[in-house]
Amino acid sequence: MLGGYKIQGRRAAEIAASVERAVGAGELEPGQLLPPMRELAADLEVNPNTVAAAYRILRERGVIETAGRRGSRVRPRPATTGRENIRVEVPEGVRDVAKGNPDPGLLPSLASAFAAAAEQNDREPVLYGEAAVEPELARLVRDALDADGVPDGPVEVASGSLDAIERVLAAHLKPGDTVAVEDPGWGSLLDLVPALGLDTAPVGVDDEGPLPDDVRRALAAGARALIVTDRAQNPTGAAVTAGRARALRAVLKEHPEVLLIEDDHGHGIVDLPLHPLAGVTHSWAFVRSAAKAYGPDLRLAVFTGDAVTVDRVRGRQRLGPGWVSRIVQRAFARLLTEGAVDTKAVAAAYAGRRDSLIGALAERGVPAHGRSGMNVWIPVPDETGAVARLLHAGWAVAPGARFRMGAPPGIRVTVSTLSDEETVPLAEAIVSAVGTGRARGHV
Secondary structure, eight states, X not given: OOTTOOOOOSSHHHHHHHHHHHHHHTSSXXXXXOOXXXXXXXXXXXXXXXXXXXXXXXXXXXXXXXXXXXOEEEOOOOOSSTGGGOOXXXXXXXXXXXXXXXXXXXXXXXXXXXXXXXXXXXXXXXXXXXXXXXXXXXXXXXXXXXXXXXXXXXXXXXXXXXXXXXXXXXXXXOTTOEEEEEESOOHHHHHHHHHTTOEEEEEEEETTEEOHHHXXXXXXXXXXXXXXXXXXXXXXXXXXXXXXXXXXXXXXXXXXXXXXXXXXXXXXXXXXXXXXXXXXXXXXXXXXXXXXXXXXXXXXXXXXXXXXXXXXXXXXXXTTTOSOOHHHHHHHHHHHHHTOSOHHHHHHHHHHHHHHHHHHHHHTTOOOBOSSSSEEEEEOSOHHXXXXXXXXXXXXXXXXXXXXXXXXXXXXXXXXXXXXXXXXXXXXXXXXXXXXXXXXXXX
């Protein structure tokens, strides 16, 4: 059963450590079946309860998983940056429309806001033990959330949306729990979930957001959390409509114990209305990042949620980074106060570039998706071939494998800096790369 490895120990902690060392050294491989508890207890001459406690420790640490009568097995090694490595190396002279960055020309200047924040810090330095959230930022964020219909809750700040999502998941779930995620969906999130020792349950997506029937199946099968992108879904550009929000809330009402996390990925770069789902379940969090509208290097996201969730995250944050720099928070608050980003103008710019490419592809018989945000998702019959042919034609696009689990193949094109002159040549290159086969969609 275990090859040549012999589990050792007399106490639960020692037995668990013996298994964990073997897994780390590769002596016990993913999927390997561990001995039944009574059998191992007899072999080690210990009480079966001791082995049961050891297996419980290993489950909580995400080292093993238990499937009832089928026994306990070593879990697959967590993914870390596997999807990040699915990328195209862009040679000199090739146009890069793969990276997913905003248009630098649409980002606001940060100099005056940070100068003002630094001057304020000179007058009012933030020291240990003070509030983690800048009061003015909390007020501005809460007012905006109220205007968008997001339920009342305390405001917290994290180092980007992925940081916020990780902290919320860790506050509620344990290794082996299942999280329902969009497929196709954000590659970094699809890496994060298994890296936390959690399992993923894929949920299909169309232009209006997650498919309610898929969500219902995932939750009925035991998923303990659901992550939804409200607007500018990466990679498809989906945005949750009013009708889809009603359908999803109806599903969530059947599972009030599920943790709901909403990522408003398009905040500041889309002018479609928000249709939040928050408040249907007991535990929830709603996250907004500054990255797309104000700049990725700000490394700042704001979020709210039910009081218990936010308090758990805040308490854990105190034991780690403590807080996100109040200088950065003050600068961001100033950007908000000054209206540094013209959301309608930015949304119109991205919409124009998306619609031009989607329209050019439609004229040539190739369907594409991009209801909001800065990306266009194009189903293809042969993903690897399409990426390679486009690269040969002078265009670097993102392979859909970075964003997919079970969804059909596709490629992602970031249109944030695409010029009018480039639209038709890119569309013609995509048509040539796709070939005569046609993919049906992204659900």
